[in-house]
Amino acid sequence: xxLKIENLTGGYAGxxxxxxxxxxxxxxxxxxxxGLNGAGKSTTINHIIxxxxxxxxxxxxxxxxxxxxxxxxxxxxxxxxxxxxLYDELTLSEHLHLMLxxxxxxxxxxxxxTMELLKxxxxxxxxxxxxIHFSKGMRQKVMLVAAFMLRSPLLIIDEPFxxxxxxxxxxxxxxxxxxANNGSSVLMTTHLLASSAQFVDEFIVLDQGSKYFSGTPxxxxxxxxxxxxxxxxxxxxxxxxxxxxx
Amino acid sequence: MINPDxxxxxxxxxxxxxxxxxxxxxxxxxxxxxxxxxFGGAILGYRQLLVSPQFEVMWHSxxxxxxxxLWLVLGLQMGTLVTxxxxxxxxxxxxxxxxxxxxxxSKSIIVSTVYGFLWQVAFAALxxxxxxxxxxxxxxxxxxxxxxxxxxxxxxxxLTREQLFLVxxxxxxxxxxxxxxxxxxxxxxxxxxxxxxxxxxxFTWVIIAVWSVFALLVGYFFRINRVNSQMLAIDWLRxxxxxxxxxxxxxxxxxxxxxxxxxxxxIKRRRYFDFIITGLTKHQxxxxxxxxxxxxxxxxxxxLLVRLIxxxxxxIHALQGIPIYxxxxxxxxxxxxxxxxxxxxxSTTRQVxxxxxxxxxxxxxxxxxxxxxxxxxxxxxxxxTISSIVHGWLAVISVxxxxxxxxxxxxxxxxxQKLK
Numbered sequence: 001x002x003l004k005i006e007n008l009t010g011g012y013a014g015x016x017x018x019x020x021x022x023x024x025x026x027x028x029x030x031x032x033x034x035g036l037n038g039a040g041k042s043t044t045i046n047h048i049i050x051x052x053x054x055x056x057x058x059x060x061x062x063x064x065x066x067x068x069x070x071x072x073x074x075x076x077x078x079x080x081x082x083x084x085x086l087y088d089e090l091t092l093s094e095h096l097h098l099m100l101x102x103x104x105x106x107x108x109x110x111x112x113x114t115m116e117l118l119k120x121x122x123x124x125x126x127x128x129x130x131x132i133h134f135s136k137g138m139r140q141k142v143m144l145v146a147a148f149m150l151r152s153p154l155l156i157i158d159e160p161f162x163x164x165x166x167x168x169x170x171x172x173x174x175x176x177x178x179x180a181n182n183g184s185s186v187l188m189t190t191h192l193l194a195s196s197a198q199f200v201d202e203f204i205v206l207d208q209g210s211k212y213f214s215g216t217p218x219x220x221x222x223x224x225x226x227x228x229x230x231x232x233x234x235x236x237x238x239x240x241x242x243x244x245x246x
Numbered sequence: 247m248i249n250p251d252x253x254x255x256x257x258x259x260x261x262x263x264x265x266x267x268x269x270x271x272x273x274x275x276x277x278x279x280x281x282x283x284x285f286g287g288a289i290l291g292y293r294q295l296l297v298s299p300q301f302e303v304m305w306h307s308x309x310x311x312x313x314x315x316l317w318l319v320l321g322l323q324m325g326t327l328v329t330x331x332x333x334x335x336x337x338x339x340x341x342x343x344x345x346x347x348x349x350x351x352s353k354s355i356i357v358s359t360v361y362g363f364l365w366q367v368a369f370a371a372l373x374x375x376x377x378x379x380x381x382x383x384x385x386x387x388x389x390x391x392x393x394x395x396x397x398x399x400x401x402x403x404x405l406t407r408e409q410l411f412l413v414x415x416x417x418x419x420x421x422x423x424x425x426x427x428x429x430x431x432x433x434x435x436x437x438x439x440x441x442x443x444x445x446x447x448x449f450t451w452v453i454i455a456v457w458s459v460f461a462l463l464v465g466y467f468f469r470i471n472r473v474n475s476q477m478l479a480i481d482w483l484r485x486x487x488x489x490x491x492x493x494x495x496x497x498x499x500x501x502x503x504x505x506x507x508x509x510x511x512x513i514k515r516r517r518y519f520d521f522i523i524t525g526l527t528k529h530q531x532x533x534x535x536x537x538x539x540x541x542x543x544x545x546x547x548x549x550l551l552v553r554l555i556x557x558x559x560x561x562i563h564a565l566q567g568i569p570i571y572x573x574x575x576x577x578x579x580x581x582x583x584x585x586x587x588x589x590x591x592x593s594t595t596r597q598v599x600x601x602x603x604x605x606x607x608x609x610x611x612x613x614x615x616x617x618x619x620x621x622x623x624x625x626x627x628x629x630x631t632i633s634s635i636v637h638g639w640l641a642v643i644s645v646x647x648x649x650x651x652x653x654x655x656x657x658x659x660x661x662x663q664k665l666k
Contacts, residue, residue, distance in 0.1 A: 049603050075605030085599045087536070088513045089543040094523075101532035102604040130513060 001062045002026040002185040003048070003154055008057035010047050011209075016055065017043040019209045025154070025185040027062075030176060032196050033189045035206035036235060041189040042082070044206070045158055048187070049079050061154055061185075075103055078152035082159045082189075084139035086131040092142060093127040099146045114149040120171050121145060137163050144168075148175050155179055157188040161195075173199055193217070193231035251345075254353040257330035268500040283579065290568075296375055305380050314373055315439050318391075319432055321369025322399055325362035327406040329354045331489035336482040348475040351407055362399035370395065384447065390454045391442050397461045398435050404468045405430070410488065412479040415468070498546060501590070512545045519543075533606060533614035540591055541618065550587055554580060555626050559633040562645070570641045574648035577630045581652050584626050588619055589664050612665045619661060623653045 003025040011017030018040045025031045033041045046052045048059055050070055059066040059073075066073040086095060096114055100106040118124040121141040131139065140163045147155060160176070161169045177199055180186050190196045193203070197217035205213040205220070213220060221228055224237055295301050304310050329351070339346055370392055377383040408414045438457070442450050470478065519542040527535055541548055558580035562573055592615045595601050601611070627649045634645040 051599070051602065071605050071607050073605075074603055077603070077605075079603060081599060087540065087595075087598055087600070089540045090536075094539060098532055098536060099600075099604075102606055106532075130515060132513065 002029065003187060004058075004060045005044070005048070006058045006060075008044070008047060008054055008059065010052055010054040010057070011043055012052065017209045018047070020057070021206070021209070021211050022057075023204050023211065023214055025187050027153070027183050027185055028180050029201045030180050030186040030188070030199060031202045031204060032200045033187065033204050033206060034191070034193060034234075035212075038208075039206040040209040041206055042158060043209075045079075045156055045187075045189065048156060049077060050074060076153040078147040078150040078155050080143045080147045080155075080157040080160065082162060084136075084143045086134075086139060086142065088131055091128050091130055092123065092134075095142065096146060096149065100149065103150050103152070105150065110149060113151075114145065117145045117148055117175075120175075121168060137165060137168070140164060141168060144172060144175075148179065151179065151182065151184070153184055155184050155186045157186070159190060160188055161190070161192060191235075193220075193234055194229055197221075197228045197231050251349050254330065254350045254357075258328075258353075258357055261328075261330060265496070272500065283576065292375075296379060302379075305376055310376075311380075311443060314376065315436055315443070317373060318369060318395065318439055319436050321366055322395065322402065322435055323431060324365035324369070325358065325399065325403075326492050326495075327354060327403050327410075327488070328358045328361060328492060329410070329485060329489045330493075331482075331486050333486055333490070336486060339480070343479045344475045346480055347411070347478040348470050348472060351410070352470060355403055355407060358403045359396075359400050362403060363396050366392065366395040366399055387442065387447060387450060390450050391439070393454060394438060394442060394457060395435075397457070398438075401461055401464055402431065404465065406488075408468055410481055410485040412481045413477075415474075415478075501546070513543050514545050516543055531610070531614050531617075533604075533611050534617050536601075537591055537595060537615050537618045540595060541588075544591070547587055547591060551584060551622065554583055554587065555629050558626070559629045562630055563633040563636055570637065570644050573634060573637060573641055574644040577634070577645045577649050578652040580630060581623060581626060581649050582656060584622060585619060585656050585661060588622060589661075591615070591618075592665055612662065615665065616657060616661055620653075620657060623657070627653060 005024070006022050008018055008021045009016060021040070021044065023031070033044060035041055043052065047054055048066070050066055050073070054067075061073055061076050064073045064076065090098065097106055100110050100114070115124060118127075121144065123138065123141060123145065126134075126138075131142075134142065144160075147157070155176070157176070160172050164172065176186055176188070180201075188196075188200075197203075200217060202214060203217055203220050204211060213223070215223075217228055217231060220226075220234065221231055224234060226233055370388075374388070377388070408416060438453070441453060445453070522542065523535065523539055527538060530538075558577070562577060565573065565576070592612075595615075596611075627646065630649055631642055631646045634641045
């Protein structure tokens with residue numbers, strides 16, 4: 001089952017960005033959406049989290065359609081945006097309890113796991129802090145904790161390593177793997193192809209709103225005469241990719 | 247090419263456009279009815295105070311004259327230096343500090359002085375009836391007082407401008423303490439105003455003559471020309487926040503009556519309210535608690551609501567001799583204002599992506615917010631009803647009935663419309 005995107009066409013206020021995009025993120029799989037700026041990665045994610053209404057196509061998660069059961073659909077998602085989103089008035093503890101409560105998970109077991117995550121990201125002694133006191137990296141870590149603690153069926157991460165120190169990056173990779181091993185679907189966007197090729201099952205390449213490629217990192221590397229360690233050079237080939245499509 | 251000769255005036259014109267936009271919004275709204283009643287009531291109350299014999303003694307007392315002085319000194323604090331500096335100026339104006347100091351800030355002083363003048367006239371005008379009542383004031387004394395007020399305001403603006411420079415020419419201005427600011431802004435003008443109130447008229451002429459010479463000398467010392475502007479660099483880290491704070495003050499004023507975007511917000515932790523958040527409402531719906539926390543830690547809406555409830559209660563308590571239906575109408579208007587002021591809590595909460603993606607139905611989110619509104623309205627009704635007790639039981643029943651009916655109608659018709 002997992003996440004199923006079928007013939008998705010959509011964008012912002014009459015401006016069509018995505019054109020007939022289809023792909024799946026099966027349970028237990030880690031899929032990375034890649035592409036240059038403006039390729040449609042964030043637009044795809046905004047459609048999946050219900051911020052945008054598709055013009056055509058459908059989005060479902062484990063059989064639940066976003067269009068007909070938005071609340072049931074959203075209750076299965078944990079989302080980490082590119083820019084941290086926090087309420088200025090809520091402490092770290094209140095943010096986490098709010099998130100757990102809205103997902104019906106504000107219990108001792110979930111809180112114990114949350115405390116483990118807080119320790120991992122060295123935030124355990126900042127529970128009473130307001131966001132104004134957090135650095136940019138700490139804000140990002142709060143978002144990570146708030147998403148990982150839910151252990152949701154679908155984890156969506158927009159640029160997971162942005163603003164994180166190397167230790168936190170390692171922790172994030174470990175947690176993504178752990179969630180996938182426990183059966184969650186993971187959808188992420190990234191520009192760091194070589195690094196993410198180490199743990200991603202599938203790359204989906206978007207170019208100007210259309211799907212250009214989907215397959216394993218090795219497939220992508222082979223197709224363009226690259227190796228896994230030189231995959232970052234893929235973006236140099238994007239003009240050729242456009243020619244291939246035409 | 248950036249031309250600092252024109253850019254201030256362009257920004258000034260744009261700021262007036264924004265003001266007109268919000269004023270139009272304000273005066274086109276049904277809120278104008280409240281304003282008319284509020285102003286009418288204030289004028290009526292002021293007139294009653296003036297003609298009432300029991301206040302005749304008070305106007306003549308030394309204590310009241312001290313209130314007059316404090317009122318005028320308060321007026322001096324109104325009208326800050328208007329610069330319209332933007333955060334991007336730090337980058338784009340980096341190489342033209344000299345021109346900014348000489349041209350841009352000179353125009354800024356002229357515009358700010360005009361605003362300052364209007365503030366002083368407004369504050370003094372409100373005092374005129376009382377000053378005449380006491381018969382200690384002549385036209386000449388009043389003109390002398392106004393001349394002093396306006397020139398002092400001009401000097402305060404010059405000092406504020408000087409503080410926007412990295413190295414002020416008068417070193418003392420570089421790091422003024424609170425005590426020193428208190429001295430400049432309050433103590434000195436208060437002493438001079440007291441002298442102008444009490445000295446024989448001939449001496450007041452002497453004081454104003456000496457003061458004029460002093461003010462002109464200070465003005466000459468702080469003039470900015472082509473030569474001395476070369477030594478002036480703008481302290482952008484001070485100038486930009488000063489300008490933004492001024493802009494936010496104006497927006498906050500409009501936000502009292504209309505929905506205004508782009509408002510910066512500050513938060514206070516207010517730990518003393520934690521017992522409500524963690525104790526009393528522990529088992530309430532999670533989104534209700536979210537709205538409650540945002541309300542109790544907000545530094546704009548909560549104080550505004552408290553002020554509205556207190557002022558409304560005082561007004562209802564103090565309005566003697568007016569028809570009971572007027573009391574009920576004022577109480578109803580306060581209920582409306584309370585609800586109107588609370589609506590931004592919902593819209594700003596919705597602006598945070600988290601609120602939109604949490605797996606909760608929109609209706610549940612709206613009901614949670616309406617619950618908070620109902621509780622605040624209940625407190626308001628209670629306060630207003632208690633305040634009306636002095637007018638008799640008929641007034642109590644009228645105020646209670648009117649506020650309950652208006653509260654129910656607004657909550658069930660107006661609020662759901664606004665939350666859509």
